[in-house]
Amino acid sequence: MRQTWRWFGPEDKVTLQDARQAEAEGIVTSLYHITPGEVWTRDAIRALKQNVQTNPDGSATGLTWDVVESLPVTEAIKTQTGRWREDIANWKTSLEHLAAEGLEVVCYNFMPILDWTRTAHRHVLDNGGTAMMFDLAEFAYFDTDILRRDGAAGDYPADVLADAAKIGAAMNDTQRAALADAIVAGLAGAMESWTVDTLRQQLTQYAGMSNAGLRRHLVDFLQEVVPHAERLGLRLCCHPDDPPFSLLGLPKVASTEEDYRLMIEAVDSPANGITFCTGSLGSRDDVDLPGFVDRLGHRISFVHLRNVTRHRAGVPTGFLEDTHLGGDVDMVAVVRALLAQQKQRQTAGRSDWQIPFRPDHGQDLLTDAARGARAGYPAVGRLKGMAELRGVMHALA
Secondary structure (H helix, E strand, O other): OEEEEEOOOOOOOOOHHHHHHOOOOEEEEOOOOOOOOOOOOHHHHHHHHHHHHEOOOOOEOOOEEEEEEOOOOOHHHHHOOOOHHHHHHHHHHHHHHHHHOOOOEEEEEOOOOOOOOOOEEEEEOOOOOEEEEEOHHHHHHHHHHHOOOOOHHHHOOHHHHHHHHHHHHHOOHHHHHHHHHHHHOOOOOOOOOOOHHHHHHHHHHHOOOOHHHHHHHHHHHHHHHHHHHHHHOOEEEEEOOOOOOOOOOOOOOOOOHHHHHHHHHHOOOOOEEEEEEHHHHOOOOOOOHHHHHHHHHHHEEEEEEOEEEEOOOOOOOOEEEEOOOOOOOOHHHHHHHHHHHHHHHHHHOOOOOOOEEEEOOOOEOOOHHHHOOOOOOOHHHHHHHHHHHHHHHHHHO
């Protein structure tokens, strides 16, 4: 598999040189400074591509921009309100510009409001490192007592609500503010951030919308953009919901294998693909990740390899972002299935036989805390993950 590394641009405290020393072959990045819904110009795309490929002294970095993550889909498109048709037209124009500059793989997501959700960005581990975590009881406390969403209590099991009450009773105002900030202020890669008040306002846009309703909007979007992408030679790939279950009463359409089957069958095209994230999908205990690859792997265009340890059985649940070979995801079995999928593609003569992957997230280890990189995207923690995954691939090859 092709080894890639996420980079957040020149302001990223983990540099392209760091990625090169980690022996990454390609870079996963985006035009993070452009407001969602606006057109990505060819000049801006070309400048970022040049930045990835060229050192300040003019020498080559040895890296290429392999995957766009992400080209954001606006809330207007997801809710089909306001300027949603203009936003789709702009998205299609951005695809044209990306294709013209040689990009081929474009990741996106269709998660309502919050791109991904954690209650702690740097939970302290027993070894002194830190990792991201989603605590269901803490989230329930936020939902019921800080956000005060109508009907929130009905979305959680009784034992989770009891734990949430204990958590709230032990918190001071500073801790409550920190919890709210962790949930709504936006995480690495998120194109938008919210406050508690603006989150409440956004939730009204989805009032009464079911999973089926959001799926209709997704299919409408795909019917517009996928044929266009296919003509341009692009492969679009949808990232799973993270976490892969409903939060805040919001609908979800990319949480299970069945969701993805419906998605790719609705618009049957090689340009309508999957970002296979083992950490997101693996946050459920009813998922068969190797089987997912066996059944739908022909549509996987990009892979995030990440592991989680789930806090409890059933859905919903909390989870800790574990080491890449720790946790509840059988990473060896997943990688074995992905390598088998590559061989099938190569035998079939597919030009896209090699699947790009990146070590998704990482724990803050050793010098990571001092560097202060974005949560989930440290240098040492991801280097460790890349090395572990590379070892698995060599052993299975």
